Amino acid sequence: MLLPFLLLLFYGAWAMPFDYYGGFIEQMIADQLTELVKNDTTPVTVHPSIAKMLESTATPPPLGHPVLKEILGYGDVAPTPVPVQTTWKVAHFNGGSKIVVPAPDSILSYVELSIQFKTEKSSGVLFFWKEDAKFLTVTLENSFIKVYASLGVDATILRSENAVSLYHWHKLEVWRSGKGVLLKVNKQGWVESELHASKSEILERTGHIFLGSPDIQDVPTVMKDIDGFSGCVKRVRLNGKSIVMQSVYATNVSECFQDPCASFGCPKGCISHNSAPVCQCDWPKTGRKCTDLSDTTISAMKFLGFSYLEVDNEDVMSHITGDSLDMAVNFKIRNTTQHLRQILVSGGDVTHEDDFFELSVDNNKFVRFALNLGSGTVVLTHPKRIVEDTWNTVEVIRKKNSVKLSVNGEDPISTFAPDGAEQLNVYRNVFIGNNHLPEGSTDGHDFAGFDGCIISVKFDQTIINHPIQTKAAINIQDCAI
Numbered sequence: 159m160l161l162p163f164l165l166l167l168f169y170g171a172w173a174m175p176f177d178y179y180g181g182f183i184e185q186m187i188a189d190q191l192t193e194l195v196k197n198d199t200t201p202v203t204v205h206p207s208i209a210k211m212l213e214s215t216a217t218p219p220p221l222g223h224p225v226l227k228e229i230l231g232y233g234d235v236a237p238t239p240v241p242v243q244t245t246w247k248v249a250h251f252n253g254g255s256k257i258v259v260p261a262p263d264s265i266l267s268y269v270e271l272s273i274q275f276k277t278e279k280s281s282g283v284l285f286f287w288k289e290d291a292k293f294l295t296v297t298l299e300n301s302f303i304k305v306y307a308s309l310g311v312d313a314t315i316l317r318s319e320n321a322v323s324l325y326h327w328h329k330l331e332v333w334r335s336g337k338g339v340l341l342k343v344n345k346q347g348w349v350e351s352e353l354h355a356s357k358s359e360i361l362e363r364t365g366h367i368f369l370g371s372p373d374i375q376d377v378p379t380v381m382k383d384i385d386g387f388s389g390c391v392k393r394v395r396l397n398g399k400s401i402v403m404q405s406v407y408a409t410n411v412s413e414c415f416q417d418p419c420a421s422f423g424c425p426k427g428c429i430s431h432n433s434a435p436v437c438q439c440d441w442p443k444t445g446r447k448c449t450d451l452s453d454t455t456i457s458a459m460k461f462l463g464f465s466y467l468e469v470d471n472e473d474v475m476s477h478i479t480g481d482s483l484d485m486a487v488n489f490k491i492r493n494t495t496q497h498l499r500q501i502l503v504s505g506g507d508v509t510h511e512d513d514f515f516e517l518s519v520d521n522n523k524f525v526r527f528a529l530n531l532g533s534g535t536v537v538l539t540h541p542k543r544i545v546e547d548t549w550n551t552v553e554v555i556r557k558k559n560s561v562k563l564s565v566n567g568e569d570p571i572s573t574f575a576p577d578g579a580e581q582l583n584v585y586r587n588v589f590i591g592n593n594h595l596p597e598g599s600t601d602g603h604d605f606a607g608f609d610g611c612i613i614s615v616k617f618d619q620t621i622i623n624h625p626i627q628t629k630a631a632i633n634i635q636d637c638a639i
C-alpha cells in the first residue's frame with residue numbers, strides 16, 4: 159500500500175524542479191552533466207557551486223531525474239517545499255544573501271555597470287565578477303565605495319571621493335573600457351585609474367556575476383575578506399541590460415520594504431534598522447510605539463543603541479565652549495556581539511573637519527577621545543581596555559590645548575591639540591549616547607549609539623543624571639541597578 163504512494167511522492171519531487179526552476183539552473187546543470195558523462199575519468203572543471211552540489215555523488219551520475227533530485231537538494235524521503243518564484247524590483251540582502259547570474263559575453267570586452275542601493279552596514283560586497291584571473295568587483299568598505307579590477311595581470315583599486323550614508327539611496331556607476339576604469343558615486347566626481355597590462359588570452363567562458371556574497375574561494379587576494387552586502391538593491395544595469403533579480407537565482411534574498419517607518423505609525427521620529435522601524439520615544443514614553451510610560455525614578459539611564467540625550471543647558475554649553483573643561487562619565491557598556499564604536503558624549507561638527515569633540519568606546523573597547531579646536535584633530539586612546547558589564551569612570555580634562563584622558567583613575571594619558579586655537583567652538587547642543595545626525599547627511603558612519611547604562615555625566619560642576627535635565631531624551635529607560 160505504501161510503495162505506490164512513495165513512488166508518486168518521488169515522481170512529484172523530481173518533476174517539480176522543471177516547473178519551478180525555469181531555464182537557468184536547468185540549463186546549467188544539463189551543461190555540466192553533459193560534460194561529466196563525456197568522460198568519466200578525466201576531471202572536469204565545474205562551477206564551484208555545482209561542484210559542491212555534486213560532492214556527495216562519488217561516481218559520475220547518469221542523466222535523468224534521480225540525479226536532478228539530488229542536485230536540487232531534494233532529500234531522499236520528503237520533498238522540501240519549493241518556494242514560489244518571484245521577481246524583486248527592490249531586493250533586500252542580509253549580508254549572507256546573493257543573486258548569481260551568468261555573466262554576459264560582452265563583460266570580457268567592456269563593463270558599463272550601474273547600481274542603485276541603500277545600505278544598512280558600512281561594509282559589504284555589492285557586485286562580484288571573476289573569471290580566470292580577470293575580475294571586477296564593487297564593495298562598500300567603511301562607507302566608501304571601492305572597485306577592484308584586473309585584466310589578468312595587475313590590479314587596480316578605486317575608492318569613491320566621499321563616504322555614502324546608511325539608509326539612503328545612492329547610485330554608483332562603474333565603467334571599464336580598454337585598460338581604463340572609472341567610478342562615479344551619486345554626484346561626486348569621477349575617480350579613475352588605469353591598468354598597466356591585459357592578459358591577451360581569450361577566455362571561452364564568462365563565469366558568473368554575484369550580487370551580494372561572492373564565492374569565498376574565488377575572492378582575489380587584493381580584496382579584504384568582507385561579508386556580502388546588507389541593504390536594498392534596485393535597478394542593476396550591466397552592459398545595456400538590467401539584471402533581473404529573480405528568486406530562482408537567489409539565496410536569502412527577500413523583498414525590500416522601502417521605508418519600514420512609513421506605515422509603522424511612530425508618534426514622533428522613526429529610524430530604520432535592519433529594515434525594521436524603531437520609534438524614537440520622548441522620555442518617559444517607551445515601548446514599540448511609545449505608548450507605554452516608563453518609571454520616572456531613574457537609578458541610571460539605560461541607552462539602547464538608538465537612544466540619546468540632547469543637552470542645551472547654558473551652564474553645560476558655557477563649559478564646553480570655554481577654554482577649559484573637566485568632563486567625567488560614569489557608565490557601563492553592555493556585553494553584546496556588536497563591535498562598533500559607541501559614542502558616549504559628542505558635540506560640534508559631525509564631519510570632524512571643524513571644531514568638535516567626541517568621547518567614545520572603540521570597537522575593541524578602548525576609550526577614545528577626539529578633539530579639534532579648529533587647527534587639527536587629536537585623538538587619545540587609553541591603553542586600558544574596559545570590561546563589559548562593569549562600571550567605569552572616564553575623565554577628560556582640557557586646559558586650553560592640553561588634553562588628558564584617564565580611565566578608572568589609572569595612568570592618565572595626555573596630548574596637545576595643534577597650536578593656533580584654544581577654544582572649542584561648538585554651537586550646536588551636546589549629545590550623550592550618540593552623535594547629532596543631520597537629516598539626509600551624506601557621511602558614512604562606522605559607529606553606533608551607546609548600548610549600556612550611564613549614571614552621570616559631569617561637565618565641571620554640572621551633573622546630568624536624569625532625562626528631565628535635558629532638551630530631548632530619546633529611548634531612555636531605567637537601568638534598574
Ligand SMILES: *[C@@H]1O[C@H](CO)[C@@H](O)[C@H](O)[C@H]1NC(C)=O
Pocket residue numbers: 196197198199200
Ligand atoms: C577520456 O579519458 C581517457 C583517459 O584519461 C582519455 O584517453 C580520453 O581521450 C578521454 N576522452 C575524452 C572524450 O576526453
Ligand SMILES: *[C@@H]1O[C@H](CO)[C@@H](O)[C@H](O)[C@H]1NC(C)=O
Pocket residue numbers: 252253254255409410
Ligand atoms: C540563509 O538561509 C538559510 C535557509 O534558507 C539559513 O539556514 C541560513 O542561515 C541563511 N543565511 C544567512 C546568512 O542568513
Ligand SMILES: *[C@@H]1O[C@H](CO)[C@@H](O)[C@H](O)[C@H]1NC(C)=O
Pocket residue numbers: 493494545546547
Ligand atoms: C561577554 O559575553 C561573552 C559571550 O557571551 C562571554 O564569554 C564573556 O565572558 C562576557 N564578558 C563579561 C565581562 O561578562
